[in-house]
Amino acid sequence: PAGVAGIWYKDPSGSIVKNPLRPFRQDLDSLPFPNWDHWDIERYLKANEGFAGELRLIASRGCPYSCAFCSNAAIRESVPGNFFRLRKPERVIEEVQNNKDKYYGWGMRCVYFTDDIFGLGREHMRQFCSAYIQSGLSTEIAWRCQTRADFITEEWAGLASSAGCRMVSLGVESGDERIRREVYNKRITDRQITEAARILTKYNIMYCINIMVGCPEDSALTIRRSLEMIRETQAPVAIFSLYQPLPKTALAERIWKDKRLSSGAPFSSVISFRWGFESPSIHTKYLTAAQVRKIIFKIRLLRIWVLCMRGFQARGAVFIFDILREVLSLIWHRRPVFHSYSFAALDLRVAFWYFNKKRNIP
16 A cells, blocks of 8 residues: 555554645546446436436536535635536536447436536537537437536526436525525525526426525525425425534534533534434524424424425325335335435436426426
């Protein structure tokens, strides 16, 4: 291990040797494609937590933004080399085509681009969408992605829609603009979010709004504003998660220094890894951890109610059989039935049925 960048090891005397960090690989296009043959691909495509028949790909690495809650900035500052890197559109499409050739017969019908920000750079977005259409994939393999609301323009949505995009996830984080700006350092305005929702709906792209609950400045009022934003934008899907102070992030560092919010204990001793991100690990200036837990529980009950209403409106009595089939599928594939991810998968499919019915999309 001597001289191998990026690892620590013990030498023969037992001393720990810390090699320098390995710089980020800049030429992503030289990397081979992940080989899904190592997976039980048929089972994976059926049991995916999202659209049935969906494979995940990544068209870029990293993120150039510095949101205070996110680990990207901490990683970017720790490791040498350019952090945000893009793959060539042709190489990404080659990977999609390669997987389609291998797994279409197993049920592959969709691609989820899990980039932190997809479509950053107008010219790169134009090239990708144009090449995706020319390859013929736009009519065979739909795709979804996650990006920022301030990226969504008429041109962006028009390109994405024509290339087969069916859903976009937007990291809104809070319905309170002050929380986004001053706490999360995410400088996206209410108007930009509302406009993004309008444009995506216009181009028949379903969208998901992601919200975090329980940041240091959250109160019952700021959380209520998040719920109001979901209603105002008529978001087909809304995912509420609990804020967690990730190590070395700007917001977490502020929390550990604030005796009102934390005892100063390190991250690993505060968060319960057994329950993962299902339980708050801090309280806020205005809410105890128990109050945050109670609020998120009420929000989840509301989501169940909305899920059932939309399910029956979109599917009628068939929705009962959809629920039974989903539960049996989870049991068959040995997946937890009462888990937020299992619920989110069903919520996504119901929202998709409902969105398409409202828009008269076959």
